[in-house]
Amino acid sequence: MKIGIVGTGMVGSAAGYTMALLGVGTEIVLVDANPALARAQAQDIAHATPFATTVAVRAGEYADLNNAAVVIIAAGVSQKPGESRLALLERNVAVFRSVISGVMQAAPEAILLIATNPLDVMTFAAQRISGLPLERVIGSGTILDTARLRSLLGDHLGIAPNSVHAYVLGEHGDSEVPVWSSAMAGSVPIASFARQIGRPLDEVARTRIADQVRGAAYTIIEGKGATWYGIGAGLARIVRSITDNERTVLSVSQVSDEIEGVRDIALSLPRIIGRQGVLATLMPELDEAERAALKRSAEVISGFTSKLEF
Numbered sequence: 517m518k519i520g521i522v523g524t525g526m527v528g529s530a531a532g533y534t535m536a537l538l539g540v541g542t543e544i545v546l547v548d549a550n551p552a553l554a555r556a557q558a559q560d561i562a563h564a565t566p567f568a569t570t571v572a573v574r575a576g577e578y579a580d581l582n583n584a585a586v587v588i589i590a591a592g593v594s595q596k597p598g599e600s601r602l603a604l605l606e607r608n609v610a611v612f613r614s615v616i617s618g619v620m621q622a623a624p625e626a627i628l629l630i631a632t633n634p635l636d637v638m639t640f641a642a643q644r645i646s647g648l649p650l651e652r653v654i655g656s657g658t659i660l661d662t663a664r665l666r667s668l669l670g671d672h673l674g675i676a677p678n679s680v681h682a683y684v685l686g687e688h689g690d691s692e693v694p695v696w697s698s699a700m701a702g703s704v705p706i707a708s709f710a711r712q713i714g715r716p717l718d719e720v721a722r723t724r725i726a727d728q729v730r731g732a733a734y735t736i737i738e739g740k741g742a743t744w745y746g747i748g749a750g751l752a753r754i755v756r757s758i759t760d761n762e763r764t765v766l767s768v769s770q771v772s773d774e775i776e777g778v779r780d781i782a783l784s785l786p787r788i789i790g791r792q793g794v795l796a797t798l799m800p801e802l803d804e805a806e807r808a809a810l811k812r813s814a815e816v817i818s819g820f821t822s823k824l825e826f
């Protein structure tokens with residue numbers, strides 16, 4: 517199955533590298549406004565595959581995306597140290613107007629997987645520009661924030677992160693919402709698990725962990741200029757769920773008609789991902805504070821999407 521990637525900088529190339537090593541798809545085509553960069557990334561990634569898989573990796577033009585099952589879009593500008601994701605909006609919407617039209621001409625049947633920030637607003641923009649059904653435009657959303665939360669909770673509790681079942685929902689950005697009320701470790705409610713093993717998850721610990729999740733991108737960008745490995749793996753995870761029709765539940769973004777009273781909004785909720793894209797969306801049980809925070813997050817995103825004209 518062919519997977520396209522448009523935008524082959526740090527994020528696009530990390531997604532390509534991860535998919536090539538894990539054997540996600542059978543062919544990966546890299547497209548960039550800078551064709552020399554796309555060629556160099558394709559060669560470099562292809563040179564890793566003899567150690568892992570037989571995935572074919574090459575650079576191409578938009579036309580080479582024909583029949584792609586999924587096209588990842590990671591084109592655009594990224595944050596400078598201290599800059600918020602939402603500051604990138606105007607520049608990246610301009611990029612999307614040309615990128616989405618190139619992708620749609622070549623691969624009208626593809627599922628679009630958006631990585632460019634500000635993620636939820638760009639997912640909204642991609643759906644409106646492409647005119648695709650809502651379930652075929654997926655934003656990576658809080659898949660990365662959820663992974664960061666699980667990793668930090670795993671450290672705190674001294675267990676593997678994949679035994680932590682907890683989500684970050686809402687915006688992939690500063691208004692994101694960690695959901696504590698339904699979080700589990702194994703099959704035990706997380707607060708009870710933490711008490712039983714003598715590593716309590718009190719208000720101070722929760723606040724510290726939530727702050728670290730929300731601040732992770734800022735901290736990493738301060739240290740190395742950008743983030744790429746976490747999102748590269750997250751994108752590969754979503755693509756695998758599509759290509760293999762896994763029906764995995766992942767926290768990803770999608771345009772919805774209404775969430776918490778906010779209309780025409782893209783944000784992350786747990787969603788079942790399979791060959792047709794988003795197969796279903798689950799509204800988790802939230803406590804009052806979490807529900808209010810999700811509504812606030814939707815309002816923040818809506819404040820930006822409502823200014824866009826399509």
Ligand SMILES: NC(=O)C1=CN([C@@H]2O[C@H](COP(=O)(O)OP(=O)(O)OC[C@H]3O[C@@H](n4cnc5c(N)ncnc54)[C@H](O)[C@@H]3O)[C@@H](O)[C@H]2O)C=CC1
Pocket residue numbers: 522523524525526527528547548549550553590591592593594595604608611614615630631632633634635656657660688742743744747
């Ligand atoms: N969703 C997430 O969790 C994450 C999202 N990001 C976002 O991903 C995006 C990409 O980040 P990086 O890869 O670090 O940036 P980068 O600058 O390394 O790569 C961006 C690439 O887009 C290409 N590009 C720009 N305009 C284009 C166009 N019109 N057509 C085709 N290609 C075009 C550039 O030539 C460049 O190679 C940024 O918006 C960043 O904020 C970054 C990390 C995590």
Ligand SMILES: CC(=O)C(=O)O
Pocket residue numbers: 595601633660732733743
């Ligand atoms: C840059 C970004 O969106 C992240 O690492 O979360």
